Amino acid sequence: MQLGIVGLGRMGGNIARRLMRAGHQVVAHDRDHNAVNTLAGEGALSAADLAAVVQQLQAPRAVWVMLPAGEPTEQTIAQLADLLEPGDSIIDGGNTFYKDDMRRAAELAKRGLHYLDVGTSGGVWGLERGYCMMIGGERDVFERLEPLFAALAPGVGDIPRTHGLQGEHQRAEHGYIHAGPPGAGHYVKMVHNGIEYGLMQAYAEGFDLLRSKGSDELPEAQRFDLNLPEIAEVWRRGSVITSWLLDLTADAMAADPQLSQFSGSVSDSGEGRWTVDAAVEQATPVPVLSSALFARFRSRQQQGTYGDKVLSAMRLGFGGHVEKKS
Amino acid sequence: MQLGIVGLGRMGGNIARRLMRAGHQVVAHDRDHNAVNTLAGEGALSAADLAAVVQQLQAPRAVWVMLPAGEPTEQTIAQLADLLEPGDSIIDGGNTFYKDDMRRAAELAKRGLHYLDVGTSGGVWGLERGYCMMIGGERDVFERLEPLFAALAPGVGDIPRTHGLQGEHQRAEHGYIHAGPPGAGHYVKMVHNGIEYGLMQAYAEGFDLLRSKGSDELPEAQRFDLNLPEIAEVWRRGSVITSWLLDLTADAMAADPQLSQFSGSVSDSGEGRWTVDAAVEQATPVPVLSSALFARFRSRQQQGTYGDKVLSAMRLGFGGHVEKKS
């Protein structure tokens, strides 16, 4: 099939490559001409602007937008909508807030345009491992474009089959699903990332406990001097907590047991935040997912917080406790 | 009545004073002779050592130990036990772990000695406001010594009476209770302090939110530059969240709106920790009380934690995210 791709960054570029390897034709555009040229050198048709993307595609066209969520994606989709024709489709593969998908799909539908939201997991490893995709939008549009998703997905590979599944492999076993109407794809991806935050923080707390067990704030007889890289490695082997995130942790610790290249200040992205907002909207308790998000917020406040000063002020007020210098 | 008091620090000294003002006789001892002399100047009998405390009291004796929990209290009680006679009583008014009370009471009972554990709240304000006391131990011993507790307690004062209470004021309305068998006094005090942690953290988070609403990380149109001391003050006036802790916060903010004398590194005491341990033992969820304790732990790690570095390492591993410098 033919596909236009707008945005050739880490994700978009590799998506283009994986599609071309599967025999699909890609029309590639990026503000950065070098990125376009690189991909053209690998077999893509190059497009200097959005109009050129549209021109080189045959109707019904499909254009995959792979840009930072928010304004860059919003504006690009608005411009594409003016260039495309009824029956054409726009695919947003970025990390868009799912309510933005719902709004956009409704607006585009009035103009006869289709919209798919594709939550895409796989990060920098997707070219090699394939991408896990959760897709929202009209089912028939999804089905028309399915060969593209099938090419991007990991495929059944050698992962042991889920017990109880039989016969022909389902889409989910290939690594992509039609999650539901517009927004459903990014909603499922958002929850996926919320879970990711929780999993990461669970490991982080565990390793903190292993490390603080050797702290000289404990009585000497209570201390263990544990080898964290070795523990990360052994947990990859037959334990209940094996996971890909643990594999990555073992990689990092093998290279640098102190992880000294990192400052301890951890960024968060929109999806962890939206997950907590969704939980509030749905009256669903998410103590772990919110704790994971808050731990990141807290990590960025490397100075004492005002709230903590309020605590010390109260302690002085009721108990005469003078703050200990740490 | 007569009472020996061992430990004339901030709490013990004022307890002695409040008792003497009510006409009780105090035999006072402290390792620091100046503290003894000061109190002798205010009418106490001075005791150079524990034996002198015991000698100057008439049987059945009562000695109030007001020392730091742990070894200092433990050793003093052991020594007193050797000096006292069957029928005498030891009162631990410090912040002892309630299971230590249970053990001690059982040991002392074998020697015919009585033991009361008195959870004492009121801090540096107790001399003026009176002490709130939660008392564990044998009921008849408690009743014999009740005049002492009545003198230390705030009394009914001018606090509006709880709806539905009628007739003569109960002990609780005077500010002290017999909570139960040995350990019950300190158990109730421990939970009191656990609640205190939760209340303090609730205010701290609220003030943090007021402050971060003015942060230049928000778009300018979304910022409010709020006057925190004024807000603390107005909340004291008819709002749902009036409390003594809020009064103390307003005091501190009126003196220094930035609370700049504080570093943001907040200590914790045994009771906040024991409360969480008790919750674990009793299979009772305490998300707020534990969060409050953990916030203090976190406040003391002003360098990035290892756990947070693990998060950054994973993010680099799966997404190629290079850590932003904060």
Added chain:
Amino acid sequence: MQLGIVGLGRMGGNIARRLMRAGHQVVAHDRDHNAVNTLAGEGALSAADLAAVVQQLQAPRAVWVMLPAGEPTEQTIAQLADLLEPGDSIIDGGNTFYKDDMRRAAELAKRGLHYLDVGTSGGVWGLERGYCMMIGGERDVFERLEPLFAALAPGVGDIPRTHGLQGEHQRAEHGYIHAGPPGAGHYVKMVHNGIEYGLMQAYAEGFDLLRSKGSDELPEAQRFDLNLPEIAEVWRRGSVITSWLLDLTADAMAADPQLSQFSGSVSDSGEGRWTVDAAVEQATPVPVLSSALFARFRSRQQQGTYGDKVLSAMRLGFGGHVEKKS
């Protein structure tokens, strides 16, 4: 002064009464004619509809809307805006989301109308105790209407003065403040309610710990059978955790120690939710405030949750653990 009041429920009716007691004139309207008649019997001018409210006021008019947040308030303000004249003011005293205030104030300003958002705390006790008010909007409009706020506020009363405050009492000491531009009043009130959730949950967890200490799931030697109403009462007396919320708890427990009229299913209002959303937006960790909100969400799921079933399914999967019947 003159004030129109729309919405004569529990809050609105008492606000009208407190203003009239202070000599202000109230023009009162409610969809419920009985409510209007009742208030008319107490001295208010009655208005059959919004137009009648506007007609009976002299310019520059001020109308206080005291209705449920959301549609009822939104529609009433829209209708009032059509009836009022440039220079008139609308006051929203309900629990509006502060971003709605910001939007409304901007819209009304285009029509020459003023808008104040008044976060009002005091609940059913306001008539007697006065209302604590946090007010957003143009400063000069606030100042023009200040006599109304001064009448509604508790006044300085006999609350001990904050240390360090001297001279004439400030507004905050009377119980109201000008918090900032439009929305700032409701923002501060929102955070107030967020804190309220945290405080309440801290007490709730503490009382749960007192109660579960008597549970027959503990070994008998570890149990204490504690008297919770007595403990609530004694904590009101000189302890660090005295507060109005504790007073109310003592009231309730004195009347019914088992609190058997309650099911354990706890509602939440918008403000607790918005507080968590604001924390997410402001990247400010609020583990206590969010835990308090989630505890309420959880309390309403009295059937097992799907998430909990997922846990049991995993335990069966990796460990062969068959779920114990509770």
Added chain:
Amino acid sequence: MQLGIVGLGRMGGNIARRLMRAGHQVVAHDRDHNAVNTLAGEGALSAADLAAVVQQLQAPRAVWVMLPAGEPTEQTIAQLADLLEPGDSIIDGGNTFYKDDMRRAAELAKRGLHYLDVGTSGGVWGLERGYCMMIGGERDVFERLEPLFAALAPGVGDIPRTHGLQGEHQRAEHGYIHAGPPGAGHYVKMVHNGIEYGLMQAYAEGFDLLRSKGSDELPEAQRFDLNLPEIAEVWRRGSVITSWLLDLTADAMAADPQLSQFSGSVSDSGEGRWTVDAAVEQATPVPVLSSALFARFRSRQQQGTYGDKVLSAMRLGFGGHVEKKS
């Protein structure tokens, strides 16, 4: 090598089998004679009591105790200690609290006996997948018995090697480590299980969010009716959150999407609790691990809690809010 095994339950029986398959000789004992006979039928030497275990082993003997933690393990080790000779070793492969290991190792050392604590993960799958083992105790004893651990461990298998590791495979890559002195093995296993709780709860919350997105408490236009088994499946395929726990979840959901065999009441074991206690002792914040534990506690309180009733009572007290029936 020769090994005595006491306790032939789900774990102990399969450990015996895996050792025999690797050519080791097992002397097997269990209170349940059928269990002994079954294993004898598979090649083990049977022992009617502990003395018979000891008799059939050649010095220096090694006996692996695989019993429930606490009294059963404690008593068995005490009895074995009386039967064994200096130079012999006891291995505790159960879920013992690591401070009990430290105490036991010190006691046994006085009698010339060695002690290894083996944290063993792998659950019911260990026979097939091998066991992940974290081992504490004297290094030379560990090394002498290493062939047993090597046989039980999964071995390097076909798991992709951690980046940066080169040359001969380390022990950790075979699936077992010498973690440190006595207690270190079970300490690391305890933290492993703490992490396991956090991971499980992260998935549980995520699936709850997927499910509640279809709730009829949301406005219809906001609902998605998501296919949870399909989502669990697709996340196994190239996503960031792939893990063995997710595999098990997919298995369970494929068999029964509603998980209707489960009540939602989730048990916890000692290790999740000890992890939180350790965090408190080490002043290390673990918001996620504690939230996961508390969620299980809460799941077992399917009646309204007293704490929640306290909340409703306060709400009635300050706001006149009458509890909504859920």
